[in-house]
Amino acid sequence: MDNTFQVDLRGVVDLLSHHLYGSPRVYVRELLQNAVDAITARRVDDPLAPGEVRFEPAEQTGDGTLRVHDSGIGLTEAQVHELLATIGRSSKRDELGFARHEFLGQFGIGLLSCFMVADEIRVLTRAEDSPTVAWTGYADGRYAVTLPAEQRPGIGTTVTLVPRRGTEHWLAGPTLTELARLYGSLLPVEVRVGEVTVTSGPPPWHSSDPEGSVRRYAREILGFEPFAVVDLRVPAAGLTGVAMVLPVPANPVAHAGHRVYLKRMLLAENAEGLLPDWAFFARCVVDATELRPTASREALYQDGLLDEVREALGDQLRGWLVRLATQQPRRLAEFLDVHHLGVKALALHDDEMLRLVERWWQMETNVGRMTLAEFRQRHGVVRYTAKVDEFRQLAAVAAAQNVALVNGGYTYDSEIIERLPVLDPEIRVERLEPTDLAARFEGLDPGIELSLRSFVATAQRALDPLGCEVVLRGFEPSGLPALYLVDRATAFRGELRATKERADPVWAGVLSALDEGGGDVRPQLVLNHRNPLVRRITALGSAALVGTAVEALYGQALLLGYHPIRPADAALLNRSFLGLLNHAVPGEETS
Ligand SMILES: Nc1ncnc2c1ncn2[C@@H]1O[C@H](COP(=O)(O)OP(=O)(O)OP(=O)(O)O)[C@@H](O)[C@H]1O
Numbered sequence: 001m002d003n004t005f006q007v008d009l010r011g012v013v014d015l016l017s018h019h020l021y022g023s024p025r026v027y028v029r030e031l032l033q034n035a036v037d038a039i040t041a042r043r044v045d046d047p048l049a050p051g052e053v054r055f056e057p058a059e060q061t062g063d064g065t066l067r068v069h070d071s072g073i074g075l076t077e078a079q080v081h082e083l084l085a086t087i088g089r090s091s092k093r094d095e096l097g098f099a100r101h102e103f104l105g106q107f108g109i110g111l112l113s114c115f116m117v118a119d120e121i122r123v124l125t126r127a128e129d130s131p132t133v134a135w136t137g138y139a140d141g142r143y144a145v146t147l148p149a150e151q152r153p154g155i156g157t158t159v160t161l162v163p164r165r166g167t168e169h170w171l172a173g174p175t176l177t178e179l180a181r182l183y184g185s186l187l188p189v190e191v192r193v194g195e196v197t198v199t200s201g202p203p204p205w206h207s208s209d210p211e212g213s214v215r216r217y218a219r220e221i222l223g224f225e226p227f228a229v230v231d232l233r234v235p236a237a238g239l240t241g242v243a244m245v246l247p248v249p250a251n252p253v254a255h256a257g258h259r260v261y262l263k264r265m266l267l268a269e270n271a272e273g274l275l276p277d278w279a280f281f282a283r284c285v286v287d288a289t290e291l292r293p294t295a296s297r298e299a300l301y302q303d304g305l306l307d308e309v310r311e312a313l314g315d316q317l318r319g320w321l322v323r324l325a326t327q328q329p330r331r332l333a334e335f336l337d338v339h340h341l342g343v344k345a346l347a348l349h350d351d352e353m354l355r356l357v358e359r360w361w362q363m364e365t366n367v368g369r370m371t372l373a374e375f376r377q378r379h380g381v382v383r384y385t386a387k388v389d390e391f392r393q394l395a396a397v398a399a400a401q402n403v404a405l406v407n408g409g410y411t412y413d414s415e416i417i418e419r420l421p422v423l424d425p426e427i428r429v430e431r432l433e434p435t436d437l438a439a440r441f442e443g444l445d446p447g448i449e450l451s452l453r454s455f456v457a458t459a460q461r462a463l464d465p466l467g468c469e470v471v472l473r474g475f476e477p478s479g480l481p482a483l484y485l486v487d488r489a490t491a492f493r494g495e496l497r498a499t500k501e502r503a504d505p506v507w508a509g510v511l512s513a514l515d516e517g518g519g520d521v522r523p524q525l526v527l528n529h530r531n532p533l534v535r536r537i538t539a540l541g542s543a544a545l546v547g548t549a550v551e552a553l554y555g556q557a558l559l560l561g562y563h564p565i566r567p568a569d570a571a572l573l574n575r576s577f578l579g580l581l582n583h584a585v586p587g588e589e590t591s
Helices: 009-019 026-045 077-084 110-116 173-184 210-222 304-327 329-347 351-360 372-379 388-400 413-422 434-439 446-451 453-466 488-502 505-514 532-538 543-560 567-584
Strands: 052-056 066-070 118-126 133-138 143-146 156-163 190-193 228-234 239-245 258-262 265-271 282-288 382-385 429-431 469-473 482-485 524-528
Touching: 009 110, 026 052, 026 066, 026 110, 026 156, 026 173, 026 265, 052 173, 077 118, 077 133, 077 143, 110 118, 110 156, 173 190, 173 265, 210 228, 210 239, 210 282, 228 282, 228 304, 239 304, 282 304, 304 329, 304 351, 329 351, 329 413, 351 372, 351 413, 372 382, 372 413, 382 388, 382 413, 388 434, 413 429, 434 482, 434 524, 446 453, 453 469, 453 543, 453 567, 482 543, 524 543, 532 543, 543 567
Parallel strands: 052 190, 258 282, 382 429, 469 524
Antiparallel strands: 052 066, 066 156, 118 133, 118 156, 133 143, 228 239, 239 282, 258 265, 482 524
């Protein structure tokens, strides 16, 4: 035998009135929504029927209650029993149970939200050709219906809330005005709180001066002056609105919330999921007729339509960017100055954005700031370093060897450069291998080389314990005495081993697995024979002093290139510094 669920009414009332919503303030929205829906229902048969919602805050009613009057369709006695007294029953669904398009409500639970601020809800309602009906509901699930002798002055409904102790402030004039304005300012019927009208006409993007009105709205409501305003439109979702491009950089991981109205009633001030993640530089204000709210009516329901909307809005923002690039490149440059991180993040997945970055974003290179497109045109291969330190060390040396170099060390830059061949397979991209640079340095005259053999041998002996090879070359800039070059794979393994020494056995084992294969190419200290100091060092008579000087050059080259300093390097730096100091300060030792 089948049984039906038993329901504990008090539990359900408590759940729906107290636990579904994030804050008691939504009771204002639910009251507004019912009043507007009732007016909409009345206007189906009587398009010229008045459309008015009036709140009387506690200060005005004088008895501590709040009243809201509407000129809506009202309810007959039978409807009161059916609709107000049955949780989950709504007049806003069709025979099949689907939400009817013209109404804001659909679930048949909204009125219960009033129990967050009231112990008692009274509804006085009058439908056409029917007597006035009074319904009173209590938070414990009881209700009473009477037919009062005194008739309500006109068709419509008055809802009265008797405040719960401790929640009176939610019903007071200032709070009520603020909340009615927040939720209802764009509603198509006039809403007043006391004598104050809180509705302000159609959405700003539908006004006669859309740009001016949207900017004013942004300043007054959102608190910023947008960099740009982009029109949005998705007919399938009945959506219109604007995206406002933020005037300051936004945090790419902090999702921007959007202001979403459904049928001109505010749904959420911080709705997520409306734009693709990459579009974090924009904040939207939209009104939609077809998107669905969650039951708490505080967020958008994640469905296929929302996915379509997100994609369409992404396309519209992308289109705006591309138009800016072709029609207003100067504005685009300004935009990129503020939001380059977002655009670059997007360029990692999106070819159009990649092209935009390639053409319009100026990168640091050792031949001046320029776009990657310009760089490619002038220098062919896009040669780059992936670390800022590496660029700093090698920029001048590479420039002197006519090697143009892009600094790919900033966020996303090297990934963007590596992705360039997606735009055109002809594009050649190469990460600079520091040791390749040495191959471009001029070798010495054989005679000179021969005469310096013993110097090189002495220098090599000084650096042997550090596993570094000494090379003597002539290169520009001549002001640079020495350059420490290490190939990337060796540098990586060096760092791995240093970490391994500090790690616990398990982690060290993992690191060992990574350290397999590939013989190390010894790092090189390339001494510059064009440098006057180096020449003087090669001419020193004392082998000990040559050793100390070469050690000092080694240490200085390490520091200059921001290379990691191992304990052995630190000891050597110390030793050579003291050695040179000792040599520089003359005089006998005294005791
Ligand atoms: N001011 C009003 N005038 C006329 N009928 C009303 C009014 N307020 C409520 N009702 C009736 O009571 C029903 C239940 O209202 P309730 O607010 O609980 O749910 P709803 O508006 O249908 O849906 P939702 O839970 O999505 O708000 C409504 O469907 C409507 O028929």
